[in-house]
Amino acid sequence: MSHSVVHRVAEISGQLAEAAAETEQAGKLSDKSVALIRDAGAMRMLQPTDFGGFAAHPRDFAEAVMAVSAACGSTGWVCGVGGVHPWEMALMDRRLQEEVWGANPDTWIASPYAPQGIATPTDGGYILKGRWSFSSGTDHCDWIFLGAIVGDADGMPVMPPQILHVVLPRADYTIVDDSWDVIGLCGTGSKDVIVDGAFIPAYRTIDSEEVSSGTLAADRAGRTETVYRLPFWAMFPLGITAAVIGIAEGALAAHLDYQRGRITAMGTAIKDDPYVLYAISEAASEIAASRAQLLDGISRLYDLADAGAPITFADRSVVRRNQVRCAWRAVAAVDEIFARSGGNAVRKGHVLQRFWRDAHVGLQHAIHIPGSIYHSDALTSMGIEPEGMLRALI
Known part of the structure; x- marks a missing residue:
């Protein structure tokens, strides 16, 4: 239900x-x-x-x-x-x-999490400086999560790097209004933000490794609900890929509405064109498979956490692999139906072209990059432990 x-x-x-x-x-x-x-x-x-x-x-x-x-x-x-x-x-x-x-x-909260700023330790917290891109929905938010690398007194990252997620109120950062001029997902308002020397109290920070683990942060915060015991790199990609799959579902619905009564310039009714109908069914199946696989993955991790069982790196790796593949499969399906929508579908007033653009821009997000995720998962599936950056974002 x-x-x-x-x-x-x-x-x-x-x-x-x-x-x-x-x-x-x-x-x-x-x-x-x-x-x-x-x-x-x-x-x-x-x-x-x-x-x-x-x-x-x-x-x-x-x-x-x-x-x-x-x-x-x-x-x-x-x-x-x-x-x-x-x-x-x-x-x-x-x-x-x-x-x-x-x-x-x-109250809404924005981000991004990419560590594009330096947090320099000071009494009671940190001094933060940096510029971050892609703060989706930021105009409607009163607080923001930002990723930051801990720096030394000279503003240089300490080694080995320590990445924090820090939280700031709206008064402590500047939104760059002209920084979101794009071809898709135009309405997300994913603008740049700038922080120039804001003080961040220590209690408004958290080590990214604690959140990634799935249990350390929950234990420290006293959160016993299962949802808060899941790893960050399962939860954050979930929302983004869900958006891409939803966009694909919207594209399919719009395509069906458009094709239902359409007659091509050659006089063929789409309902009588077996090749277009084949493409519609194949695309529908691919989008449905993407939805099912994404929901299955996060449900598997939830069930492990709910049972008090550990969520291993291998568990996370499989879910991330499938989540990435879900997005690519869904967007490929959108391409198939858009290519069969005729020339009128590219007009700016046609809803299909917006779904098509949005789907492709959604695929550009860093959590949809398959290379290192697939590489790491293949090693894990062979019983070889990935090391270094191959463990990143998993």
């Missing part, structure tokens, strides 16, 4: 679709889209119950993201990325959780 939020998203899908063009043109989520998502509770799926959230099964979270993305790719992407941040916030110091959610449980 689907989560109540998934049902609410289904009820507003038509309104989200109607607002999609405005979102794309504005370069950020429309006010209507933001209001709809807030009311549906999509951003609170992984938020702890003691701060107004659902602490939902991550499968339910992914299904909600897919449902939003099938209506509007940009809105779904923001839900997929931003929807994971409450999960990590639940692992932070309780003082910070009170600061973020105490007055308003609907």
